[in-house]
Amino acid sequence: MEFAKRIQPLSSNVFADMDRAKGQAIAQGKDIIDLSLGSSDIPAAAHTIEAIENSLHDHSTHGYLLYNGTKQFRETAAKWYTERFKIPVDPETEVLALIGSQEGTAHLPLAILNPGDFALLLDPGYPSHAGGVYLAGGQIHTMPLLAQNQFLPVFNDIPQAVLEQARMMVLSYPHNPTTGTATLEFFESAVSFCRQHNLVLVHDFPYADMFFEGAEKPPSVLQADTNKELSIEFFSMSKSYNMGGFRVGYAIGNSELITALRQIKAVVDFNQYLGILNGAIASLNSPQEFVTKIVNIFQQRRDTLITALNNIGWQVNKPNATMYLWAKLPQPWSNNSVDFCTKLVAETGVALAPGSGFGKAGEGYVRFALVKEPKILEDVAQKISVFLQQNNH
Incomplete structure (x- = not known):
């Protein structure tokens, strides 16, 4: 075959x-x-499980869940983000519910890349980042993460010939697998570089809360791109809230990127069961x-x-x-x-x-x-x- x-x-x-x-x-x-x-x-958490359990007994949650049905979750995610990072978010145009953030990072290249276009990816990096590019027919240029550079990419090392064909850059800090972290100044330099070269900046951010005593709170890429000109950020409920098996995440960012990803999502799947989103809402709204x-x-x-x-x-x-x-x-x-x-x-x-x-x-x-x-x-x-x-x- x-x-x-x-x-x-x-x-x-x-x-x-x-x-x-x-x-x-x-x-x-x-x-x-x-x-x-x-x-x-x-x-x-118990309050997460309780919200899901209560939903199971509400037959109105048992049907297909389309975009408008995610409204409360999107509003909750926007509120959480605004309180955390002091950047206003429109839940109608700048938030998209996802079946885990991996769904978003893997599908987004389908909305950005034409066959042969380059994506700039971290090496080492999370496998779904590369997988989505391959499925979109794109090419990958890897940005090596070395200990002597604190596991941060060196943008000036990217060849000009690659930049001329590049459409997107994917970052992810705190970083899996190297555990490297990035400052707001680093993200400001990344936004500037992407603006200069007309690149979409994608930030995979599942470890937003997973920082230890003595470390600075990890910044959001949208703190460096406050007008959301070219950036989209992916969040997950898997790590901070131990909801990995429930498969729930969301994207926040540039409204055109959110719309494009929503168009891809519409032909691939509906959303997960509403009860799972109710559990995520309870997690985001509860004391942390x-x-x-x-x-x-x-x-x-x-x-x-x-x-x-x-x-x-x-x-x-x-x-x-x-x-x-x-x-x-x-x-x-x-x-x-x-x-x-x-x-x-x-x-x-x-x-x-x-x-x-x-x-x-x-x-x-x-x-x-x-x-x-x-x-x-x-x-x-x-x-x-x-x-x-x-x-x-």
């Missing part, structure tokens, strides 16, 4: 590869400690102590795992944000993150994400997701210690 060429670049991704490796380890009798996915092990509690849990886990890894001789930098550690691999694994991760899960049951799965510049690293309790994370470090001793060749 012959398939479209556009799916050829999609044949492999980091999550599918590790899922196969985990399946093989399970078949061999291993108990898996899965730190390869950023899927929180902490439940959603729940979010603070979640962040404190991940900060404790960060500190526990870093200490445990340092104690076995694996020195890892302490991130200021996200729910991950981005760890440079020890010798002799420094140039083969896939082999390290597949062998590690086969021998120990510990599943990590190989850095190369996020892009060429991610080689030499692995990502730990802090999605287990501290005692389990300490056990992970001990398993890795034995693994490294047995595989020191």
Whole structure:
């Protein structure tokens, strides 16, 4: 059977590869400690579940949900954003409900790129960013994120020939997988660069709340583009509110970009069940102590795992944000993150994400997701210690 060429670049991704490796380890009798996915092990808040549960008994929520039915959610998201970042938002023209922010980042290139146009993407970066470009028939120019540049792209390194064919730039800070952060000044420079080169600026912002004690609150790209001239930002309920499985997010930004994305969405899907949006509304409207509690849990886990890894001789930098550690691999694994991760899960049951799965510049690293309790994370470090001793060749 012959398939479209556009799916050829999609044949492999980091999550599918590790899922196969985990399946093989399970078949061999291993108990898996899965730190390869950023899927929180902490439940959603009681008030979120209660709102969804109450909706289930209201038969008016059981039908298809079209755009106008998302009005209350869009108003709530706009209010939350305005209170948080002091930028006014029109819920009718500048907000779009999404089935997870990944839906938005993957579909937006269909509205922006013609075949052959370039998108400027971070390397390493989140896989759906590249997947959407491939499906749109676009080309990708990667912007390497290096430790010596604080995991920020260097815009001046982008070739002029690429810029002449480029239509969009995708950023995401706090950054998955590197845990890098960006300042408002950085975003101001990105907006200026995109304005100069007539680029749409896309900011994927799922870790808006996931910053730790002593770190500055992550800025919104719209604080650097206050008139929303060229920017769109994607938010998720998955991380701050532990609603990953409910698949709910939203976009805020330039009204023309919102309209274009809405047109793509209209031919792909309706919206999710209204009860899920009611749960998200309850989350956004409730006191945010729940979010603070979640962040404190991940900060404790960060500190526990870093200490445990340092104690076995694996020195890892302490991130200021996200729910991950981005760890440079020890010798002799420094140039083969896939082999390290597949062998590690086969021998120990510990599943990590190989850095190369996020892009060429991610080689030499692995990502730990802090999605287990501290005692389990300490056990992970001990398993890795034995693994490294047995595989020191």
